[in-house]
Amino acid sequence: MKTSRNISPFLLSGAILISMGAVAQMPARTLMPNDTLQSPKVLADKRVMIQIYAPKAEEVSVGGDFPVGNQPLKLAKNDLGVWSIILGPLRPDYYTYILSLDGVRTIDPKNPIIKQGTGSLENIMALPGPETAFEDNRAVPHGEVREVWYPSATLGMQRRMHVYTPPGYEKGTGKYPVFYLLHGAGDEDSGWNTVGRAGFILDNLLAAGKAKPMIVVMPNGSMPRPSQTGTPTAQPMNRARDLFANELLKDIMPTVEKIYRTLPTPESRAIAGLSMGGFQTLDVTLSHPELFTYVGIFSSGFFGASAEEAETKYANVLNDPSFNKGKKLFWISIGKDDFVMESNRKTLALLDKHQIKYQYKETTGGHTWVNWRQYLNEYAPLLFK
Amino acid sequence: MKTSRNISPFLLSGAILISMGAVAQMPARTLMPNDTLQSPKVLADKRVMIQIYAPKAEEVSVGGDFPVGNQPLKLAKNDLGVWSIILGPLRPDYYTYILSLDGVRTIDPKNPIIKQGTGSLENIMALPGPETAFEDNRAVPHGEVREVWYPSATLGMQRRMHVYTPPGYEKGTGKYPVFYLLHGAGDEDSGWNTVGRAGFILDNLLAAGKAKPMIVVMPNGSMPRPSQTGTPTAQPMNRARDLFANELLKDIMPTVEKIYRTLPTPESRAIAGLSMGGFQTLDVTLSHPELFTYVGIFSSGFFGASAEEAETKYANVLNDPSFNKGKKLFWISIGKDDFVMESNRKTLALLDKHQIKYQYKETTGGHTWVNWRQYLNEYAPLLFK
Missing domain, CATH: 3.40.50.1820 (Alpha/Beta hydrolase fold, catalytic domain)
Known part of the structure; x- marks a missing residue:
């Protein structure tokens, strides 16, 4: 009985493949633009970039508890299919955010730092500075x-x-x-x-x-x-x-x-x-x-x-x-x-x-x-x- | 300084809205098909259904450590824009899975039970039975x-x-x-x-x-x-x-x-x-x-x-x-x-x-x-x- 985990890169992110680099049995594959993508990426001047690889999406937006307005902010897409947005300058702190791809609430797949709740799941990003001491x-x-x-x-x-x-x-x-x-x-x-x-x-x-x-x-x-049927009841x-x-x-x-x-x-x-x-x-x-x-x-x-x-x-x-x-x-x-x-x-x-x-x-x-x-x-x- | 959290339903899932139901200040909104969606949903005969609302997606698949083949499995879409797949019968256990929407690795937004790693994020689903005692x-x-x-x-x-x-x-x-x-x-x-x-x-x-x-x-x-630049290095x-x-x-x-x-x-x-x-x-x-x-x-x-x-x-x-x-x-x-x-x-x-x-x-x-x-x-x- 084989499992999809055995050979599929589906469940193995770039980071794991690299950690396991010396496992000779892993099939090699060519690095894709997405493999080296970093999100969130802290920039100079208290700004931070959020990115996601989603070449087929029509609209990508981000919301969060950073103080930049009341509505989700739209990301822009480049030729490689990477959507990005630069936020800030922001006061250094830990901020939660969540992405939306064509209306589907999505966790940033490049950021393993998450906040888990009974009804929510959000990413967390750190913008470092003396304010967070x-x-x-x-x-x-x-x-x-x-x-x-x-x-x-x-x-x-x-x-x-x-x-x-x-x-x-x-x-x-x-x-x-x-x-x-x-x-x-x-x-x-x-x-x-x-x-x-x-x-x-x-x-x-x-x-x-x-x-x-x-x-x-x-x-x-x-x-x-x-x-407990799973149907939300008031x-x-x-x-x-x-x-x-x-x-x-x-x-x-x-x-x-x-x-x-x-x-x-x-x-x-x-x-x-x-x-x-x-x-x-x-x-x-x-x-x-x-x-x-x-x-x-x-x-x-x-x-x-x-x-x-x-x-x-x-x-x-x-x-x-x-x-x-x-x-x-x-x-x-x-x-x-x-x-x-x-x-x-x-x-x-x-x-x-x-x-x-x-x-x-x-x-x-x-x-x-x-x-x-x-x-x-x-x-x-x-x-x- | 207002924040997007103040009024946007973007960060507030159905569950939170309902938990906070008595907060009169929350703007009312009409329930959407997605609001009552349950995923994963345990069915009879040791089967389980995974669902995601993604009306604009062109292809949705799921991979995991359930023993059902080596390749990600494709979900099917209904008229409401909900993609679903029924897995099983499976031996009762806790299984990890991950969704892919048009090639973007995605966490099931309806399932807050996740496994967090340094380079991975996966959902967990429980298929109950005496085998899991x-x-x-x-x-x-x-x-x-x-x-x-x-x-x-x-x-x-x-x-x-x-x-x-x-x-x-x-x-x-x-x-x-x-x-x-x-x-x-x-x-x-x-x-x-x-x-x-x-x-x-x-x-x-x-x-x-x-x-x-x-x-x-x-x-x-x-x-x-x-x-520590974020660029994966061997x-x-x-x-x-x-x-x-x-x-x-x-x-x-x-x-x-x-x-x-x-x-x-x-x-x-x-x-x-x-x-x-x-x-x-x-x-x-x-x-x-x-x-x-x-x-x-x-x-x-x-x-x-x-x-x-x-x-x-x-x-x-x-x-x-x-x-x-x-x-x-x-x-x-x-x-x-x-x-x-x-x-x-x-x-x-x-x-x-x-x-x-x-x-x-x-x-x-x-x-x-x-x-x-x-x-x-x-x-x-x-x-x-």
């Missing part, structure tokens, strides 16, 4: 990031979380505070550690003495859909919100506090989330104000109908004058062009109405990882002080 | 898989490895044997834990009492290219081989034995590798026979010119009659249709000539992860007994 993989002591599977009684299935333990944890004996860090919709527990670069951001903060050593728990906040947001709160309180937190050397007190617990994760954070904070002393809301708020029901649902806590005393930090940030700004404003108004204190920071930009990495870098140093 | 994510105690960054003196850079610690390691105090498990060319340290399913295979073996608890170290065996295999041996002996093993509770003796050390990793395993074993008591070679051998030079390079060890006494296991396996069979045969002949003892198993199939997962499942129970 806080999120780069530098020659500092590194914590470990662990993939941890646990049985969820709430969901009746095996679930995964990513857990960052700081440098020195493995050989040490001390106990650590715990920071629960939540992702957004369409993502899963790996997001903060891949495109979010949370491990490197924490490593760099710790190496500079800017943050306290802590365990960072990155759970999977995307709840399974009611139907996921009622309130059902997902309640499921996640149960999962966090009854499965994730007990598992973490059982396995790791944690300081299991409110003063040693922080939480923050972006977008859907910020909504989950608000829900948990206003339902269980006794659990977390540090709270962060990134690019979020009570979305849609939940803004109206929040005042009723959380009335007890919103009207409790002791709420502020139980919080050392209630930190809210958003980009001024974020498409959820209206939800954010309604949420701030609700908090103001009930005299709940918070720190608010409005930055440039929109609903992007560029902002969320910056927010993590500002928020983490404020914890457990 | 050994590699499934089951309701058994799970070990942790850790991403560990360390400074490599050999390579002068930060390097990453994946480390599996068995259930009970985190709360325990005992010391464990260590199994170094190496990937193939074009891959990196995540490969054995994603498409290779090493964590789940070990979890299942341990739960069944079929293997000894052990730490499994999965290093990055792909050496940096001499030129990587002399011997240089990469020597670099890796240095990296393993001087950086990886000391780091592992420093961080984890290991039994740092030859009797408590095993090594195995697939393809390029098998070649690296042969090199380390015949250069440093004192290090590992258990050795596994999966779908490999001395490749190309290295087969001729092996007899000279390793003469001291090949001619040392005490070599066999230092090994409790020298396990070699390969599929009978593997394209590196010639290298394997030459290697066996060399070992035979020098009366080096080994166990040899020839299976069906070729140079595929289908085989390598099976080999791991057979090899790991033989260790540390």
Whole structure:
């Protein structure tokens, strides 16, 4: 029984062929223009070129979280069938992008650095510069990031979380505070550690003495859909919100506090989330104000109908004058062009109405990882002080 | 400064739109045929359908490690612009596949489960059945898989490895044997834990009492290219081989034995590798026979010119009659249709000539992860007994 892998160059990219160059059995083939194509290619003056070989395509475009307009940008084709576009100058950072070939969403086949979510797949490109020092993989002591599977009684299935333990944890004996860090919709527990670069951001903060050593728990906040038939069915947001709160309180937190050397007190617990994760954070904070002393809301708020029901649902806590005393930090940030700004404003108004204190920071930009990495870098140093 | 993420559906797949359904600010749009498309779709009778919406494409094909011939298979297009193919019946397993649209290598945009390598990106599909029980994510105690960054003196850079610690390691105090498990060319340290399913295979073996608890170290065996310009340059295999041996002996093993509770003796050390990793395993074993008591070679051998030079390079060890006494296991396996069979045969002949003892198993199939997962499942129970 032969397989296509045996002899076909189909699955073997140029890089593999070259790595395996000394394997005499591989059939030789002539190098094609595509074999030496590089994408993305960092150019001078903070510009970057994206290229794809697609001689038969009629239209190729690229979208991403780089700040260059609201619409996908069209690539131009050369005589060899290579489409390209030069982006920039851009502020040095890590940007996500996705290509579209004649309307089909496509990963850049030359760039193996990708971001994987439950419903998305995007390439990542790095534009180097001093601005990225806080999120780069530098020659500092590194914590470990662990993939941890646990049985969820709430969901009746095996679930995964990513857990960052700081440098020195493995050989040490001390106990650590715990920071629960939540992702957004369409993502899963790996997001903060891949495109979010949370491990490197924490490593760099710790190496500079800017943050306290802590365990960072990155759970999977995307709840399974009611139907697993594969046909997308509307996921009622309130059902997902309640499921996640149960999962966090009854499965994730007990598992973490059982396995790791944690300081299991409110003063040693922080939480923050972006977008859907910020909504989950608000829900948990206003339902269980006794659990977390540090709270962060990134690019979020009570979305849609939940803004109206929040005042009723959380009335007890919103009207409790002791709420502020139980919080050392209630930190809210958003980009001024974020498409959820209206939800954010309604949420701030609700908090103001009930005299709940918070720190608010409005930055440039929109609903992007560029902002969320910056927010993590500002928020983490404020914890457990 | 607005970003394309703010309003464009370009980066927002159907799944995200639905997850965020209650975000009132998202512009509504009519569902397209592509929005409800499911791929891969498991059908009855061990068949699976792969689909992609590409109305303008002229030819769409799929290749993979499913055993259905040597050439990419062509998909057929329907009136809605959806291309599809039904594969099977196939033996239940996890298969990798990759699509080609008019010659452009493309990831299935409907399937977020991917395998990431240094030079490859492939989708993974699961065809469920009792045959996959050994590699499934089951309701058994799970070990942790850790991403560990360390400074490599050999390579002068930060390097990453994946480390599996068995259930009970985190709360325990005992010391464990260590199994170094190496990937193939074009891959990196995540490969054995994603498409290779090493964590789940070990979890299942341990739960069944079929293997000894052990730490499994999965290093990055792909050496940096001499030129980092992005232009592929031939990587002399011997240089990469020597670099890796240095990296393993001087950086990886000391780091592992420093961080984890290991039994740092030859009797408590095993090594195995697939393809390029098998070649690296042969090199380390015949250069440093004192290090590992258990050795596994999966779908490999001395490749190309290295087969001729092996007899000279390793003469001291090949001619040392005490070599066999230092090994409790020298396990070699390969599929009978593997394209590196010639290298394997030459290697066996060399070992035979020098009366080096080994166990040899020839299976069906070729140079595929289908085989390598099976080999791991057979090899790991033989260790540390």
